[in-house]
Amino acid sequence: MNSPEDDSLEALRAHLANLRIGAISVYETTFYEEAVEEYARRAQIAYPGRYVERSGHKLVPPGMLFVGPAAVFGLRDGPRGAQGGIFTETMRRYHAPVRVGDSVRFEATISAKFLRRGRYYLEVSWIAFAASGLKAASGKELHTLGMVREPQS
Amino acid sequence: MNLSHDDSRMTDAGSADGVVISGPTVTGWAQGGSGIAEGEMARRAGLRGRIVSNLFHFAQVTELLLSYFGDDWLSDGEIHLTYHAPLNDGENLTPKARLVNVIGQTPRTTLSVWCENDLGEVLASGEASCTRHDTGGVG
DSSP: OOOHHHHHHHHHHHHHHHOOTTOEEEEEEEOOHHHHHHHHHHHTOOSSTTOBOTTSOBBOOGGGOOOOHHHHHSBOSSOGGGBOOOEEEEEEEEOSOOBTTOEEEEEEEEEEEEEETTEEEEEEEEEEEOTTSSEEEEEEEEEEESSOOOOOO | OOOOOOOTTOBOSOSSTTOEEEOOOEEOOOOTTSOOOOHHHHHHTTOSSOEEOHHHHHHHHHHHHHHHHGGGHHHHOEEEEEEOSOEETTOEEEEEEEEEEEETTTTEEEEEEEEEETTOOEEEEEEEEEEOOSOTTOO
8 A cells, every 4th residue: 555655746746747848827816905914914014014005005915926836737636745835936026016906817837847856846937917918027936846755765 | 106114124234235134033833724744744854844835935025125125126126036944833034135236327226135044044045126216214
């Protein structure tokens, strides 16, 4: 009988084999105030604090504008060790602020997938478009997939 | 656009080259459902237990950068951050930055940024830059 780690590794290998470089995921997110307040609470940042325009509109903290590679391209079901992962590197550029209540369209593309020192990694490039169609933010995220490691010699 | 501005939580000794500015020290808590390993799986992954999502580090660095650059950060900020080590559940994190250079006719200011735990270990590091039109609360 396989150990939980073995099951997770098998699931991860199969999943990664099916992920294609250049695969694109497009989705829309509306930044409702409740979600922004929850983010601020978890991140322990003052809200609305500095995130208010002169007009009085509240703004989305830039830390909410990103694509989570595991959330978009990772395994959602199956062995627990094959799900999730952690961010290891991030590059982000902000182009325009996003208001609370606005919808943002994210276009995420797998730009690389690889195994390094026993861990599986996914690199995802992304662009966030505001309701106006203009760029709000863009970036690239490097993320491990799963929590298990291939055995090291 | 002019954001509400609160630099009272940022400590600094000026914006001179090499001087470190710090944000407030914040305690990180592992959130339920974050997908971060716990228990036996965490130990086998080489972790000491539940860890705080790296998004927490990013949020704290962002607050420091907003304090320094002001609302320009939201429309012109750029950051590259590498995560080196996790923040463990209940540990403290302090975001810090140091001016690297100011270049160009319209100055684009670059800061070296990093996060430390209570032991002074660097948990994440990188660079951030933005066009800075005012001196904010620094220097």
